[in-house]
Amino acid sequence: MDFLTLLQLLDATIRLATPLLLACLAGLFSERAGIFDIGLEGKMLAAAFTAAAVASLTGSVWVGFLAGIFASLLLSALHGLASITFRGNQLISGVAINFLASGLTVLIAQSLFAQGGRTPSLSGDARFNPIQWPGALARMREIMQAGPFQQFYSELISGHTIIVYLAVLTVPASWWLLYRTRFGLRLRAVGENPAAVDTAGISVVGLRFAAVGICGVLCGIAGAYLSTGLQAGFVKDMTAGRGYIALAALIFAKWRPWYALYACLLFGFLQAIALRGDVIESVLGFRIQVQLLDVLPYILTVIILAGFVGKAIPPRAGGEPYVKER
Amino acid sequence: MQKMPQWADVVLIPLISLLLAAILSGLVILAIGEDPINALKIMVEGSMGSKYAWGYTLYYATNFIFTGLAVAVAFHARMFNIGGEGQATLGGLGVALCCLYLPWPHWSLALLGAIIASAAFGALWALIPAYLQAKRGSHIVITTIMFNFIAAALLNYMLVSVLKPAGSMEPATPKFPDTTHLPNFSEMLAPLGIEFSRGAPANVSFLVALVACVFVWALIWRTRLGYEIRAFGHSESAAKYAGISPTKIILVSMTISGALAGMMALNNVMGEAERLVLNATEGAGFIGIAVALMGRSHPFGILLAALLFGVLYQGGAILSQDTTIPVQLVLVIQALVILFTGALDNMVRVPLEKLFLAINKGRKTAPKAAE
Numbered sequence: 001m002d003f004l005t006l007l008q009l010l011d012a013t014i015r016l017a018t019p020l021l022l023a024c025l026a027g028l029f030s031e032r033a034g035i036f037d038i039g040l041e042g043k044m045l046a047a048a049f050t051a052a053a054v055a056s057l058t059g060s061v062w063v064g065f066l067a068g069i070f071a072s073l074l075l076s077a078l079h080g081l082a083s084i085t086f087r088g089n090q091l092i093s094g095v096a097i098n099f100l101a102s103g104l105t106v107l108i109a110q111s112l113f114a115q116g117g118r119t120p121s122l123s124g125d126a127r128f129n130p131i132q133w134p135g136a137l138a139r140m141r142e143i144m145q146a147g148p149f150q151q152f153y154s155e156l157i158s159g160h161t162i163i164v165y166l167a168v169l170t171v172p173a174s175w176w177l178l179y180r181t182r183f184g185l186r187l188r189a190v191g192e193n194p195a196a197v198d199t200a201g202i203s204v205v206g207l208r209f210a211a212v213g214i215c216g217v218l219c220g221i222a223g224a225y226l227s228t229g230l231q232a233g234f235v236k237d238m239t240a241g242r243g244y245i246a247l248a249a250l251i252f253a254k255w256r257p258w259y260a261l262y263a264c265l266l267f268g269f270l271q272a273i274a275l276r277g278d279v280i281e282s283v284l285g286f287r288i289q290v291q292l293l294d295v296l297p298y299i300l301t302v303i304i305l306a307g308f309v310g311k312a313i314p315p316r317a318g319g320e321p322y323v324k325e326r
Numbered sequence: 327m328q329k330m331p332q333w334a335d336v337v338l339i340p341l342i343s344l345l346l347a348a349i350l351s352g353l354v355i356l357a358i359g360e361d362p363i364n365a366l367k368i369m370v371e372g373s374m375g376s377k378y379a380w381g382y383t384l385y386y387a388t389n390f391i392f393t394g395l396a397v398a399v400a401f402h403a404r405m406f407n408i409g410g411e412g413q414a415t416l417g418g419l420g421v422a423l424c425c426l427y428l429p430w431p432h433w434s435l436a437l438l439g440a441i442i443a444s445a446a447f448g449a450l451w452a453l454i455p456a457y458l459q460a461k462r463g464s465h466i467v468i469t470t471i472m473f474n475f476i477a478a479a480l481l482n483y484m485l486v487s488v489l490k491p492a493g494s495m496e497p498a499t500p501k502f503p504d505t506t507h508l509p510n511f512s513e514m515l516a517p518l519g520i521e522f523s524r525g526a527p528a529n530v531s532f533l534v535a536l537v538a539c540v541f542v543w544a545l546i547w548r549t550r551l552g553y554e555i556r557a558f559g560h561s562e563s564a565a566k567y568a569g570i571s572p573t574k575i576i577l578v579s580m581t582i583s584g585a586l587a588g589m590m591a592l593n594n595v596m597g598e599a600e601r602l603v604l605n606a607t608e609g610a611g612f613i614g615i616a617v618a619l620m621g622r623s624h625p626f627g628i629l630l631a632a633l634l635f636g637v638l639y640q641g642g643a644i645l646s647q648d649t650t651i652p653v654q655l656v657l658v659i660q661a662l663v664i665l666f667t668g669a670l671d672n673m674v675r676v677p678l679e680k681l682f683l684a685i686n687k688g689r690k691t692a693p694k695a696a697e
Contacts (some may be wrong), residue, residue, distance in 0.1 A: 251468065
């Protein structure tokens with residue numbers, strides 16, 4: 001494998017890790033506040049569809065982007081209503097949201113566009129286009145002839161959509177919000193011991209809704225990126241289990257932002273090499289079953305969860321509705 | 327004090343939840359520009375209007391009885407088994423291996439063998455997450471979700487690389503031998519002189535499903551083990567205090583749950599397809615969640631809920647043929663049922679409890695006022 005192939009692989013890793021990272025941080029906020037969310041998948045899917053549909057109808061990707069976030073927020077509100085207001089089972093609510101998104105997106109897509117549950121292909125301003133950094137080479141032929149540093153700069157650093165850069169910035173931002181602000185401290189506290197937060201006179205319900213809201217926004221960005229950045233349009237069930245991989249990455253990262261970045265890059269890398277069977281074969285000298293690469297994130301998560309490699313301890317009040325004492 | 331009579335808890339709340347789900351589904355149909363009343367007519371006609379339609383409805387219902395029971399048994403031990411899909415996938419693998427590699431002289435023996443194989447494979451796939459929950463403290467929901475994906479990949483690998491006949495392009499096993507053919511309803515009812523549609527896939531495994539219902543009822547409410555499972559589900563600490571081992575209950579209840587989910591393969595793999603294909607379960611493992619919630623984890627309730635979902639699935643399929651409404655409408659209805667009977671249960675329950683309290687109060691105070 002030459003240097004350029006490696007760069008291409010890493011380039012694909014970054015693109016594939018972006019939706020995972022955004023969804024993973026979304027789950028991080030929600031679960032750190034004590035609300036389990038297995039509906040990440042559904043929220044991403046709803047956002048992916050809405051963003052693509054609105055972008056295709058208006059011709060503007062930014063309008064689509066906002067619409068996608070709005071759709072994801074609606075489902076977040078539903079999750080909040082079920083699990084915070086009515087103290088229902090958070091896991092069941094998440095399952096319902098996943099099915100709701102999976103069904104509604106196809107239903108609405110079919111009724112709007114009549115193309116078998118997909119949106120029309122997006123092009124031009126209706127999707128996020130790569131940003132060329134100053135001095136970066138755009139043509140493959142030029143890149144191939146350039147020096148290693150220029151190759152690195154042009155292939156890996158430059159040429160991503162704005163959402164990719166935004167996702168990378170979200171990591172320090174999340175860290176700062178969670179560990180360096182009063183809001184973050186309270187949010188983490190409400191996931192560990194909501195009664196203590198309540199005693200201090202801070203609204204548990206308010207904090208948890210805020211966390212679920214942040215989760216909705218981040219899932220919305222992740223979904224919008226899928227259909228308007230990574231691909232050009234929505235297709236049925238296009239999230240393809242990414243919400244669950246993000247959940248796995250969250251456990252892998254033990255509910256911490258920087259580790260979430262590493263976990264998502266690892267899982268993104270696994271997805272990237274799964275697409276390049278030829279590279280694996282030339283490096284290792286034998287074939288690896290694609291299916292094995294596909295499930296490696298899940299297997300690694302099971303091993304981590306089982307505590308065989310370090311222990312992953314979830315927020316203590318996770319999954320339990322808070323009942324004020326009477 | 328009981329806040330409301332039991333009939334309200336068992337019948338009224340599920341009915342109200344169902345009604346809410348139905349109204350919202352109607353609005354969805356209206357929103358995409360179709361006529362909900364007409365859609366309902368087509369669905370009812372398509373799922374119950376003929377023997378052929380019933381043959382499909384009961385076929386789907388059989389799947390959902392198995393997966394619904396699986397989720398319910400785990401619910402009784404307060405565990406959420408989302409892994410029915412993966413366990414049913416593994417059950418299918420068990421049925422395929424059993425039918426393809428063992429020489430069966432008659433279908434009845436093959437059915438017994440397949441019951442053991444599917445239950446064992448499904449149980450194994452539930453046992454690993456159960457062990458990890460009981461011994462290593464990993465959350466059963468997350469592990470069973472992960473195991474669904476691992477099962478799908480495993481099936482993919484087995485079909486593409488191991489079980490696919492040489493020269494075939496399609497990732498599927500060869501057709502099972504004729505001696506493993508399960509009689510369908512038309513073959514079962516012919517000796518009784520009753521005619522039934524020949525093309526419909528409902529088969530003898532429906533009866534196995536009914537037996538499974540009775541088995542689960544007896545297990546949960548008539549045995550010591552069932553008592554322990556329920557006690558553990560109500561309060562883990564109280565169960566521990568009473569000398570019930572949490573490890574044992576988690577392992578045993580999940581094993582039974584996985585076995586039931588695995589046995590779904592009797593119907594869809596052995597009874598209908600008669601070979602194993604990719605994605606053979608078609609989401610039936612997840613429908614089990616809706617069925618168990620609606621059936622209030624009671625086998626009789628599950629039977630009714632499974633029939634309802636059978637009607638929905640068959641009706642939805644016909645609806646997508648006859649109108650422009652895609653079959654995914656069923657997913658939406660399923661989601662709404664899970665939402666209202668599961669997550670938003672308190673939204674229906676709390677006002678109803680208040681209502682009953684108010685009525686009871688009125689009754690108690692009324693005679694005093696008369697004196």
